Amino acid sequence: MERQKKLSFVTLIILLSGVAADPEGPSTRGTILFGTLERSSYYFDVYTLPILDSQFNGGSDELKITDSHSINYNGHFPSASSLSALLSFLPNQTLATTPAQPPLQLIYVSERNGSSTIFFDALYFGVSDHSRRRSTLEVSNRVQVPLVGVQQSNGLIGMKDRPNVVGDYLVYVSTHQNSGVPRKSWAAVYSTHLRTGSTRRLTPRGEADFSPAVSPSGVWTAVASSGRRWSGEEQELYTDIYVFRTEDGSDRVKVVEHGGWPSWSDESTLYFHRKSDDGWWSIYKASLPKSGPFGVDSVVTERVTPPGLHAFTPSASVANKSFIAVATRRPNSKYRHIELFDVASKEFVEVTRPISPMAHHYNPFISPDSTRVGYHRCRARDNGRKGDHLLLENIQTPLPGVSVFRVDGYFPSFSPDGDRIAYAQWPHDVGLYVINRDGSGLRKLFTGQDGTKLAFGMVWDLKRKGVLYASIGPIFGSEGDKVDVISVNIDDEEPSFNKLTTGGENNAFPAPSPDGKWVIFRSGRSGHKNLYIMDALEGEKGALYRLTDGPWTDTMPNWSPDGNWIVFSSDRHNPGSGSFALYMIHPNGTGLTKLLQSGSGGRVNHGWFSPDMSHIIFTTDWAGVSSEPISNPHHYQPYGEIFTMKLDGTGITRLSHNSYEDGTPSWSPIQVGPVDVAHPTEPQCTIRDCNWLNDSPTSWVDSERSLSTRPECAR
DSSP states (O other): OHHHHHOOHHHHHHHHHTOOOOTTOOOSSOEEEEEETTGGGOOEEEEEEEOBTTBOOTTTTOEEOSOSSSOEEEEEOOOHHHHHHHHHTOTTTSBSSOOSSOOEEEEEEEOGGGSOEEEEEEEOSSOOGGGBOOOTTOOTTEEEEEEESGGGGTTOOOOEEEEEEETTEEEEEEOOSOOSSTTOOOOEEEEEETTTOOEEEOSOTTOEEEEEEEOTTSSEEEEEEEOSOOOOOSSOOOOEEEEEETTTSOSOEEEESSOEEEEEEETTEEEEEEEOTTSOEEEEEEEOOSSSOOOGGGOEEEEOSOSSSEEEEEEEOSSOTTEEEEEEEOTTOSSOEEEEEETTTOOEEESSTTTOTTSOEEEEEEOTTSSEEEEEEEOGGGTOOTTOSEEEEEEOOSSTTOEEEEESSEEEEEOTTSSEEEEEEOSSSOEEEEEETTSOOOEEEEEOBTTTBEEEEEEEOSSSTTEEEEEEEOTTOOTTSBOEEEEEETTSSSOEEEEOOSSOBSOEEEEEOTTSSEEEEEEOTTSSOEEEEEETTTEEEEEEEEOOOSSSOEEEEEEOTTSSOEEEEEOTTSTTSSOBEEEEEOTTSOOOEEEEOOTTTOBEEEEEEOTTSSEEEEEESTTOOSSOGGGSSOOSSTTOEEEEEETTSOOOEEOOOSSSOEEEEEEESOOOOSOOEEOSSOOOOOOOOOTTOOSSHHHHHHHHHHHHTOTTTTO
């Protein structure tokens, strides 16, 4: 520490003033990488089982409807009238001869080709290839047609969800329009005319609608809606159910307070879910007046499913009103399963547990004739589709000249020459990894322990080839938890590790200066997490300087390419609140600038400069929640999306649209073509259900409390 004592803060200013980018300057294009919490474990396909006197034949009749390409979910069996309308404007997809038996048709959401699209599939049986016209999207015994994608949103990218066909129209959720309010969901219901592509918004401005369901007549649409600004809860959204005319969104009226995921049984009966006062998620029935105006005061609601288990995402049977399909979580099971519930006898009939007891099954739907139940689940036990496990998944983006990839890992970043990618992995195969850009040469540099010893916050040295910086320890640790910054020389015959910090007081998120001389990081050594700068080679033993000082948390710093700025996240505007805004500061401690705050309680994290320093990329809850969290697998925070903005805080642009937790972006000057890259490892289905959905209401409440107070949860 003698050298540290000899260097003054003035000396540090002189040293840092010489930090500069390479003479040729950074690229104005480049490639963005980001990670999504456990997304690479999904591999969803849509499946169906026949309903035969409420008995299921041991799974032998389970049929996979979708084609194992990408992620396929939230299906809907179209009615006979809707099917007739669909086929009428698809002349190149229809059969040239009458099939031996009717095809199985499905409307569903798929995330193939880098964006969210709604597809129509017809699966034929006993039909030879020469008996029908072929399609460019055809697979064996299948006709497949994209119905709604980017083109129906005037070129704007958005998540699509919960499709319903009504005559010539498709009703669905999309997130392609900015709500204009921080932390206000972009989710809204739209209607697209399938013949012309003409699209209209049915959700009023200022409202956020989820989970649409169209009544059997097609006249009414019910939605789970939240008109108020989202307050940050991670589990239940406390939506209300509204009904409006499907034709144009008019006559909108609230019919249920506190309810979600509506499903029509007939024109005057809705089923929905909510968390009951006793803590159990349960199904409820709403009976609307058969004539005259209706509203909350004229609608009768009653609880349908009993306490003692969680039941949610109901699907009502139109042809047989004696039962509904629900997803359940029973206290004696860690898995979500589909069951039928007899509304008269109050008895359950298990559907999926006899077939695949140790797999999650999501969001059931019933065929119009009530003979089949559909759902989506992981396809791993079907061995998936060779090459479908992706290291780099291309994502469509509004940024010209920039490629964006989801990476199968966290804190991904390119090496300076662009030939390798470093990333971390947890909770499965925990460790620090390096892999070649083409998916070859996978190496595990560090094996961690889930929850107690993780590698995170990795970044490459820009001057010394093959050198990585990383944090080792618990990612959600308090100020005094043992976390240290290390450097790793991965090109040694055996990777060599150099510990740069000494005290272990939550030293994390290292980022090197562009000249390779300094590393900025956050540390809790003072009792608060503030920013420090240390020598890149010898660590804090060589030189250590405190950059920020205060009773708050400054964290996740990154250096600008020209060395003149550091971007970081901080709760200094409201210490201890868990709300993080994005700031910039000069390396000498001057010029502190607040860039962006996501509402009064929001989060803006993991800032990273673009190569030309015109923009900053970051993750944030600016766009709120895009779907009901209970309908999805586990995410600590089901609202993180990737955004960019200019350095003055303007020009905010959303890059990712989904209901997952996206985060930890990086931006490299290396230009990579927008092509998916296969992962060399085999796909696994390691899906976790919502960790706040525990076995009993008591444990559920305790879990909810512990997560809601986690200040840097999954960021």
